[in-house]
Amino acid sequence: MLASIEKKKTNEKHLNNMKKYILSIAVASLLYTKTEACAWSDPDYDYFNLFTQSIIKDKSYLPFLHNYSSRFYTDFNASQIPNENIESWREFFGNELSYSETDYLVNTISMNDLNALKKGTPNNQLLNKLGTGFYARYREAIDYLIEAKYLEPYMRINYVERPDSFYYRENENDKNATQLDYNKTVSALISLYNAAKNPEIKQRYGYQLVRFNHYMRNYDAAVKAFKTYVHPIKLKGAPYYMALDQLAGAQRGLQLWNEANWNFFQVFINSKSRKESSFVSMKLSDSASFNNLLKRAGTNEEKNMVYFLLGYEDYTNPIPMMEKMYEIDPDSEILKVMAARSINELERNYLPTYYYASKDSDKTSDKKNSAETAQGTEIKKKELSFWQKIVLFFKNLFGGKKSDKAEDKSAQSNDELFENPDRIPTYIKNNAYYYDQDENQKDFLDDLEKFTSKTKEKSKDEYWQIADAYLKFLKKDYQQSSKILAEIKTTNPEYLEEIKRMKVLNDIVSQPKIDAEYENHLMKNYAEYFIEKPIPEKDSTEAGKYDYYGKVPSTAEFLKDVLANRYFLQGEDGKSFLMNNTLSDLQYNPNSSLVKSVEQFYRKPDKTEFEKQIIAKNLNNVGNIEAFFVNIYGDRAMKMADFDKAKMYYQKAQKFSGIPRDNYERYNPKTGNYEKLVYNGEIYDGFNNIPNLVFGHNVWESFQSSDAESMKAEDYSAFTFIKSKMNKLELADALIQLKKIGNGKDLKASKANQLIGNVLYNTSILGYYRHLFVMDVDNSNGGKYDFWTTEKETPYQYYYKNFAYTTFIEPDNFDLSLNYYQKALNLSNDREQKARILFQMASAEQGKYYQYETKHPGNIDYADPKWSEKNDAHEKQMAQLKNQKYRNYFILLKSQYSDTKTAKELMGSCSYFEYFMRR
Incomplete structure (x- = not known):
């Protein structure tokens, strides 16, 4: 039997190790594969996103914000990214239509509806509103849209299955360019091009010629079409860059790598809606590709973009690349994107949704110890009022001798609480386990703070002030962070929301000790962050966003973690436990000292409103609560062979209604x-x-x-x-x-x-x-x-x-x-x-x-x-x-x-x- 015991123990060890190994491989793979909704884990649910990256003003860069679960940032509504083609059409139509109406006209209204308008018998609601005179004023544009809608279903390249292809594709009936008569289509487009008088409409026909030849794999003809029908028209609006995108694709087909990269790069710079696709199309897998772009970059904007792309691909330390961008243009939008990504990277290691390290771990963290804190990043203490200082003085005077017990956390002074190295936020190197960590990863908070402080003096955008205040928050300099926030003058609604949130964060995180007075302050001023509201069905807001990964971490959850940490450091383990858990959870780890602390809170007669509404609500149904507690105490007494004490407890536990396993x-x-x-x-x-x-x-x-x-x-x-x-x-x-x-x-x-x-x-x-x-x-x-x-x-x-x-x-x-x-x-x-x-x-x-x-x-x-x-x-x-x-x-x-x-x-x-x- 001893052999069986040893074998069982060894097998369980191997099983646990194998589980961890498989888990680490499976989760790490999420970094390289776009995570779909059915996946079981998403690394972007492991941080709170307190600094909202998406407050950048130029929304065309939203895909390039920071995340791990997919190559591009996806936590935004696609309609937030402006489409220069729709904007161009709206301007063409003299702003007679709204943006949404223009989009509907260009992308949704059928070819038959437009032909009906052309005949003077419109039957579409929007076209009826515009009237038949609309066609008379914009004849060439409507004729072009009719032709474009005819071509659109076919405008895709013909997929050719290779014999050694890894993926199996069933026979598809999708239309593609090869299903059109080539000569007839080219002849028609050239004829329409020649007939058009408006330069922009002519260029759009040129775009269709380039695109059609590209999708027909007639790459040389596509290049020639661009030179013949697009480039000679000296316009560089949306149609030009749409055509340039197609030209670059044809050059890729001709293996003209440098030319293709340069043209995709131009599309990336000048197009709002095609940045993600053009970035994917660029092949920037080596330093030579970047060097070629940098050599050809003739303007500051082009040089800036090259540095951004380089910094985007290499992310061990973004500061050197940001310095180069700053030298070119300290007010560039793309520099703000880099800053947002950098702050996000830091936040993930300073404010994870769970700190995995334990006190016995040899790999606890790279957090600064108390000595380093004193010499390096000084923790700025929250100033106490004159009256608070008097109260504290008399508490110390008459409070008796401070306990000699190191474990008497309740006797800690404000200074001791502030200087505790485990006080959140704190830096945890390589905290996340689900993606490959770079050994060169460093805590670049100090460098980024210096950079941000410098940039906010040059740039007129309040963004940099907000970023600077947030970085000081991460450094625990709450007083300076609050001062910066108070001085910001802005009308930008996204900025105002971020400032409001950060003021709350600074207030709560800077509080030395969470006592009854401060709990009352929380309920009076910040109840919205702690009192859970019912979530409406199909609510797509941040507060109600659910999917297969669970609930998105929120500011409210971060604040609960902070308070749980504060109670823990103060020695109020019962309250700390109930901030994140329910009473019934004690069954999973019925430690005697923790159970006793939870029971003390349960029996506390004079609970504050915060304790009643936020903490005590987690004293969930375990049947008879008294019996629940004494049963645990009796169990421990039995484990210690103190049978008399166990009997005393069990006599009070006879109303115990069973271990609460409702869903077990x-x-x-x-x-x-x-x-x-x-x-x-x-x-x-x-x-x-x-x-x-x-x-x-x-x-x-x-x-x-x-x-x-x-x-x-x-x-x-x-x-x-x-x-x-x-x-x-x-x-x-x-x-x-x-x-x-x-x-x-x-x-x-x-x-x-x-x-x-x-x-x-x-x-x-x-x-x-x-x-x-x-x-x-x-x-x-x-x-x-x-x-x-x-x-x-x-x-x-x-x-x-x-x-x-x-x-x-x-x-x-x-x-x-x-x-x-x-x-x-x-x-x-x-x-x-x-x-x-x-x-x-x-x-x-x-x-x-x-x-x-x-x-x-x-x-x-x-x-x-x-x-x-x-x-x-x-x-x-x-x-x-x-x-x-x-x-x-x-x-x-x-x-x-x-x-x-x-x-x-x-x-x-x-x-x-x-x-x-x-x-």
Whole structure:
């Protein structure tokens, strides 16, 4: 059985490692593949976007803002990007139509409707409004639109399937250019071109000629058409760049790489709606491509754009490229895009939605320690009012001596709270696990702040002041950030919204301690950020945006995280926990100290309105709350073998209504289905229906099998108070009676101590009933059954968000079961019983080894070329230690009891024991 235990532990380790490995590969791949709505994870849901990138004024650059889940930023409405072709048509029509009406006329109205207008019998609502005189005034334009709408369905290149093509495409009936009569189409377009009098309309016909030849793969003819019909007309509006885009595509087909890149580059600069497509069309895979563009760049705008493209592709540190752009034009829109991307990159590492590092981690973060904070980035403290200083003085004067306990967080001064390096926001290098990290990544906050401060003095756009204020917020210089915000004068609605949000952030994050007075301030001034409102169906606003990834992180959620962190640092763990979790979540990590803190908040008589409406609402339905708490306390007392205390708690827990698993389903081997958990009075519910097999011993190691298969009952005939099924109160009472009997000196006392030892072992992390005292419904595997533990007060470093992701249960004390087994061994004269007891002791001793092993990992870097050699050496060292210090009872069993029937039976059921006995 010990072999089975070791094998189970190794397999679970390998399984967990494999899960993590597969997860990391799967998630990392999202960086390179455009994430569709059905995907299960989106890295852009792992930050709060407090600095709204999209406030840039030139919306044509929206696709080039920063994100990870797709190549281009997509969190905007496509209609926000202006279309220069529609703007050009609107101007052509003398602004008689609105933008939307022009778009409808150009892109939606059918060719038949336009022909009806031409005949003087319009039947379309918009065309009726315009009247037949509209055609008379704009005859050439309407005739062109009729021809364009005729051609449009065919204006796509003919896809040619290659024999070795990776993707399978079914036969498609889509129209393409090859389905038009080439000579007839070209002849018609040339004729219309020659007949047109208006230069812009002529150029549009030229565009159609270039596009048609391009899609026919007549690349030389496309180039010639541009030179003949587009370029000679000295207009460089929307039609010109639409044609230039097609010319560049034809040049790509002719493998004229540099010419194609340059023309796509011109489209990128001059077109508003084609920036994304032209960027994709450019092939900028090496430094030579950029150098060629830079050599040809004749204007400051062109040079600026080249530097932007270079900075866009290489993002380890954007500042050097931004400096070059600043030298050319400190007021350029594209420089603001780079700044937005840079701020977003910093925000993801300063303000992630979850801090993964724990206090025991060797890779906690690259956050500055308190000494570095003092010497480097100084934390600007919030100024206290004169009255607050007086109150604080008297609190310190009469508040008694400050506690000498390092853990007494409530006694911290304002300065201590401000200087805590774990005070959010704080920098976490390579925080995200889902995309490849560049080893050269650095915290460029200081450099970007200097750059922004410099640029805001040169540029007239308030954008740079807002950016500067935000960077000072990240640096915890809240006073200066607030000062900058107060001085900004703007009427831009997006800027005003950002300024409003940042003022709230500065106020809350700069508060030294969150006390009752400040909680009242939050409810009075910022209730909108904390009181959840019902989300209307099909609401597409930020507040109600849901999809397969869950809810988009919001400013309100960030503020809740900040407050959870503040309560955590202040020692108010119960409030910190309830900011991010519900009461029922305690079942997943029923740590005694945390549960006690939550209970203290629950019983607090004078809660503030903030505590009532925001925190206490998470005291969700767990049935009888009093019974919920005392059941957890009773469980811990049982784990500590304090049966009298456990009984006292369990007497108050008899109204416990079951572990709250409303949406829990588990596999039923009898039906082969996953079925909703229903406490029907027969199954274990966290308090009732514990079988007497908990006093027995396991015959083989299988948590998935029924207890009747895995466990064997002892002889309980001498202990009539042990019932076939018990609740926890009855179990505690039975253990108390066994403990009294165990104080005797006879064989019955020996058996009583053995049964107590069995219960303690069977309910430990290694036992079949490992779930009884850790608020679990069954023994199926999970984080509660990892041997991971912490030397710290808590494994959490910032707050209790994602509570169930980290084990937070006090570890087993295997010495407790060993002590009872030792008493049983000393009082017994029965060699068979002694053999069984020694094997149970060997099993508990193995638990002590697992705990030691987990606390002393090899920590060998996989990148180490001698990893295999070092890992083998570490495993050899641990095996040697195990045999020297954690095989005492195995050795005793082998040396003195190998001839017993029990030992021989164990050899038949435990392969490792058989191997050990035959060595």
